[in-house]
Amino acid sequence: MQVYGLWGKVLDVDLSTGRVSEERIHPITYRTFLGGRGLATYVLWRELGRKWRSVDPLGPENILAILTGPLTGYYPGIKLVVSGKSPQSCGVVGSAISSHVAYSIKAAGYDGILIRGASRDSVYVYVRDDLVEIRDASRLWGLRGLEFVKSLRRELGRDAPSLYIGPAGENLVRTAAVMARWFHAAGYGGYGAVMGSKKLKAVVVEGSGPLPPVARREEFLKLRYEVMDRVAARATFRMWGTTSGLWRVGYETSSEPVRNWVEEWHSREDFNHVVIERKYWIKNPWADWGCPLACMKVSRAVIDGATYYTDGPDYEMGAYLGSNLGVFEVDKAIALSALADDLGLCGIQTGNAVGFAVELYERGVITRDDVGYDLRWGDFNGLRKLVEDVAYRRGFGNVLAEGTYRAAIEVARMKGLPPEEVLKYAVQVKGVGVGAHGIRSRRDYPQPVAYAASVQGGDHTSVAGLPVNSEESEVWSAFLDSAVVCSFTSVEEDTMLKFLDAVTGWGITREELYGTVGLRILSLQRILLLLGGPDVRWDPRVHDDNPPRFYEPLPSGPYAGSTVSRDEVLKSVAEYYKQLGWDEYGVPTEETLKKLGLYDAVETVRALRRELGAS
Amino acid sequence: MFCAYFLGNLASQLGPAVCLELGECMDVLSLLDELLRSREVPLSVDELLVTLPDGRPIPPRATTCDVEEVRVLRLLRGG
Numbered sequence: 001m002q003v004y005g006l007w008g009k010v011l012d013v014d015l016s017t018g019r020v021s022e023e024r025i026h027p028i029t030y031r032t033f034l035g036g037r038g039l040a041t042y043v044l045w046r047e048l049g050r051k052w053r054s055v056d057p058l059g060p061e062n063i064l065a066i067l068t069g070p071l072t073g074y075y076p077g078i079k080l081v082v083s084g085k086s087p088q089s090c091g092v093v094g095s096a097i098s099s100h101v102a103y104s105i106k107a108a109g110y111d112g113i114l115i116r117g118a119s120r121d122s123v124y125v126y127v128r129d130d131l132v133e134i135r136d137a138s139r140l141w142g143l144r145g146l147e148f149v150k151s152l153r154r155e156l157g158r159d160a161p162s163l164y165i166g167p168a169g170e171n172l173v174r175t176a177a178v179m180a181r182w183f184h185a186a187g188y189g190g191y192g193a194v195m196g197s198k199k200l201k202a203v204v205v206e207g208s209g210p211l212p213p214v215a216r217r218e219e220f221l222k223l224r225y226e227v228m229d230r231v232a233a234r235a236t237f238r239m240w241g242t243t244s245g246l247w248r249v250g251y252e253t254s255s256e257p258v259r260n261w262v263e264e265w266h267s268r269e270d271f272n273h274v275v276i277e278r279k280y281w282i283k284n285p286w287a288d289w290g291c292p293l294a295c296m297k298v299s300r301a302v303i304d305g306a307t308y309y310t311d312g313p314d315y316e317m318g319a320y321l322g323s324n325l326g327v328f329e330v331d332k333a334i335a336l337s338a339l340a341d342d343l344g345l346c347g348i349q350t351g352n353a354v355g356f357a358v359e360l361y362e363r364g365v366i367t368r369d370d371v372g373y374d375l376r377w378g379d380f381n382g383l384r385k386l387v388e389d390v391a392y393r394r395g396f397g398n399v400l401a402e403g404t405y406r407a408a409i410e411v412a413r414m415k416g417l418p419p420e421e422v423l424k425y426a427v428q429v430k431g432v433g434v435g436a437h438g439i440r441s442r443r444d445y446p447q448p449v450a451y452a453a454s455v456q457g458g459d460h461t462s463v464a465g466l467p468v469n470s471e472e473s474e475v476w477s478a479f480l481d482s483a484v485v486c487s488f489t490s491v492e493e494d495t496m497l498k499f500l501d502a503v504t505g506w507g508i509t510r511e512e513l514y515g516t517v518g519l520r521i522l523s524l525q526r527i528l529l530l531l532g533g534p535d536v537r538w539d540p541r542v543h544d545d546n547p548p549r550f551y552e553p554l555p556s557g558p559y560a561g562s563t564v565s566r567d568e569v570l571k572s573v574a575e576y577y578k579q580l581g582w583d584e585y586g587v588p589t590e591e592t593l594k595k596l597g598l599y600d601a602v603e604t605v606r607a608l609r610r611e612l613g614a615s
Numbered sequence: 616m617f618c619a620y621f622l623g624n625l626a627s628q629l630g631p632a633v634c635l636e637l638g639e640c641m642d643v644l645s646l647l648d649e650l651l652r653s654r655e656v657p658l659s660v661d662e663l664l665v666t667l668p669d670g671r672p673i674p675p676r677a678t679t680c681d682v683e684e685v686r687v688l689r690l691l692r693g694g
């Protein structure tokens with residue numbers, strides 16, 4: 001059976017034994033799970049599903065999946081997906097990252113790389129077409145992002161596409177990201193720590209061959225040009241990228257985190273993309289491989305003689321390392337973003353955890369004795385120090401290095417408080433800090449059900465939404481992450497499916513996408529999330545909910561007083577599950593599993609339902 | 616009669632549908648742009664997905680005489 005748009009094989013690298021092999025992926029598996037997030041979920045279920053609860057995400061048993069999808073390299077824009085058992089949610093997160101590695105993997109003749117086991121000494125995996133080597137990384141271990149990029153260039157004598165970790169990943173910080181090009185990050189999931197646990201500093205791929213053939217070349221080319229034109233016409237995004245959100249999401253839609261989400265509005269006019277463009281950008285536009293949207297912008301800030309470079313800051317970084325920490329000076333937000341990039345920390349999870357810590361400090365729950373220095377809203381020096389301490393697991397940073405949820409439990413233990421007393425300040429869902437798009441004003445895109453019912457917790461790129469058979473649904477995110485395209489360049493489902501068909505010839509219809517293919521991926525992710533373990537388990541009756549803060553009325557801005565009610569959220573969650581064919585606890589029903597062909601999951605859901613006391 | 620059906624949070628701002636009796640053919644995207652402005656929704660049309668009810672894209676430069684119904688939702692989710 002011919003497979004188009006894919007090579008039908010992934011590299012399999014075992015770092016414990018040093019064994020490198022190729023694994024064939026059956027065309028039917030691709031047709032069933034697409035690629036990227038879907039294929040990662042399938043592989044993890046197949047290989048670890050039976051013992052999921054006992055698999056330590058930071059142990060050698062975990063599998064790090066670096067996968068492309070059928071649209072990678074063909075559809076404008078470029079992404080790959082990093083996945084595995086998440087050290088944050090203990091489920092599966094498909095963490096997308098823009099990187100030339102995506103194209104390069106396919107040009108080397110593979111669809112992805114699976115990495116198992118753990119090395120004793122620090123290594124990096126080097127792929128150049130047929131050549132695959134596990135190389136010594138002792139000279140690279142310990143380096144921060146920019147230094148790593150420069151050192152790798154010196155070592156190889158050229159710039160080579162790479163995914164790597166910074167000190168945070170090496171120190172098994174659960175909020176560590178997998179990085180690319182010194183500011184791109186696969187942040188959600190905490191896969192930087194998974195790389196660190198395998199002593200894997202980087203994956204470097206230099207592919208030089210062609211992409212696999214497509215099913216219908218003429219149609220593919222026509223669609224590609226059509227989408228290129230449409231995407232290039234997105235003027236706001238092309239001009240300012242996501243940086244434009246720094247003014248618009250905060251000021252206009254009141255859904256930006258401000259001081260650990262106490263507020264979601266601010267009126268600081270200098271936190272504005274036009275000001276940032278004029279004063280800080282040194283490169284604009286800049287694009288990832290094959291992308292007509294070119295949303296990247298490089299900014300530079302100088303503080304006390306130190307120069308900081310970052311992208312944008314893009315909206316999420318600027319919001320989480322700016323307003324969420326009470327920082328309203330752009331140069332300082334740029335500096336904190338650049339620091340997180342350099343340390344290999346996810347800016348969202350770091351800003352979430354540090355904002356949580358500052359609120360605890362301001363409220364007197366933790367003190368100078370706990371932290372070792374003052375921690376105040378907007379105090380750049382204290383914040384900078386704490387971000388570094390997180391990456392190196394020093395002092396109180398070691399507590400936050402576990403991520404906001406686990407840190408809250410630990411602070412409660414340290415202070416002899418009931419966990420709820422501290423968890424009420426933790427703006428996270430199922431171990432994952434919520435992305436910088438709030439729900440209270442209802443003026444932004446996430447619906448009240450967005451995070452409570454997501455299979456990726458607080459991930460703002462994979463939110464639940466009604467109706468389930470539309471781009472509002474998480475099924476759509478699962479599709480984009482499995483076909484593996486950049487969501488910023490995506491268009492409506494009809495064209496995306498035609499594109500997929502021109503490349504693969506699969507003929508997947510809209511009904512099939514929402515009714516089976518996307519739903520299958522989401523259902524398996526949900527089962528693995530509910531299995532969880534070893535250190536956390538999620539009870540749908542407790543954890544399929546928003547953070548308590550989201551039920552407080554907004555205190556300021558044009559939508560002051562606006563909120564969502566818990567009742568409304570729980571009703572929407574129930575409706576969402578019903579539409580997906582899941583039961584009242586969000587467990588896929590046996591009937592749904594059979595419809596999806598997931599017969600081997602039936603026993604597992606029976607056991608899950610028994611545990612939940614379901615009839 | 617031309618109707619725009621809104622999905623997700625757009626529906627909570629604009630209502631599930633806006634139907635207009637128009638005396639002349641109008642460019643669909645310009646009309647939606649005007650509607651967003653008049654209701655103070657801080658979005659431009661290039662941030663929306665505008666499709667036919669069955670999810671197919673509207674033809675380029677479609678007017679309200681070419682299409683009677685459109686489905687509108689937010690395009691950029693994330694970032």
Ligand code: SF4
Pocket residue numbers: 076077078079098286287288291292293294295296486487488489
């Ligand atoms: S839209 Fe931006 S993030 Fe996405 S591929 Fe293009 S340049 Fe990269």
